[in-house]
Amino acid sequence: MQAGKPVLYSYFRSSCSWRVRIALALKGIDFEMVPVNLIKDGGQQFSKDFQALNPMKQVPTLKIDGITIHQSLAIIEYLEETRPTPRLLPQDPKKRASVRMISDLIASGIQPLQNLSILKKVGEVSKDLREETKLTWAQNAITSGFNALEQILQSTAGKYCVGDEVTMADLCLVPQVANAERFKVDFTPYPTISCINKRLLALEAFQLSHPCQQPDTPTELRA
């Protein structure tokens, strides 16, 4: 690996990894990618080597500027502070608050309740191996968050989640919508979310970073 190049530990389908891939693409940051398969071999994130790197056993993790950062929003905020162009947070503190509020709503209020590891635990605790139980759980977590988000976007959105510039909130929105689609969520109640998502998916950075375009994307899922 070339010295000094950031290294991203990523899984093609991880929505948190996708957030960071979009940020890297938008800011034009060249990086190496190390795929971590969250399913194969019982989950490569549980390997000794990976645990030494990230004790939370999660992706994404970014090695950059001599440090190792976990947690997608912490990574994006660091990129924003050290590589500010193009900006992913508006200049106005009130608009920045809206961006962070929407990002946290998704990152703390939706994603953790419907990710792979929690659904496994839901299956265990319910002693119910039917995929439907997990699907319903995931759908409830997402619709509960999207009901709130759709309403919040009425007062913050322009072309994108907050005004007319792409922000960190958009980097959280698109991967969460992809999860919702995978879990067969009905989008009828979410016209604003759908419309913003469609606009964002037309942008090159969102396409290059898309789960169907990654080095570790299985052939059958490639676009």
Place this chain on the structure above:
Amino acid sequence: MQAGKPVLYSYFRSSCSWRVRIALALKGIDFEMVPVNLIKDGGQQFSKDFQALNPMKQVPTLKIDGITIHQSLAIIEYLEETRPTPRLLPQDPKKRASVRMISDLIASGIQPLQNLSILKKVGEVSKDLREETKLTWAQNAITSGFNALEQILQSTAGKYCVGDEVTMADLCLVPQVANAERFKVDFTPYPTISCINKRLLALEAFQLSHPCQQPDTPTELRA
């Protein structure tokens, strides 16, 4: 209510509300508090009035400078940008990344998996009304996060979570430790977490904002 004074919607026991109460206390920001009882009347956060204010039906929510902000970390970042003294984020971007990484580890990786609303759902899905099932679930969520946190703190901590100044990470740590104690987590494996927590609890801002000192704290839980 006095015009222009920030208004915090809070519940004495909510760990996310406590994070914001610490920030307000440290920065010496005068505010009005509106208690929202998450249990009484089936949960006052589900009232029409509160839903109109915060569609996520969660505390904390802060009305300040003519805007309404939800999500504790978004609120703290806004306070930091508009009322920078004393600072809750270090100046060095690498240290800021550590602070945000630890904050997000707790705010996205632990708290949402053990809060009141998820434990209710765990009870429903497991068709098991024993408190023990919920307790075990909460303990697992917390110990899994604390195992990682204890390791991460080895390389970031000084007197507090990151270096020797109180930061946003500490505002997340103390309320999460209180939750862990309530869920009877064994602290033997977490000497660093315990030690930092003890140091922080000695500070006035952490005491004033403590769940046992709030206007809505029930008499029997008052310190």
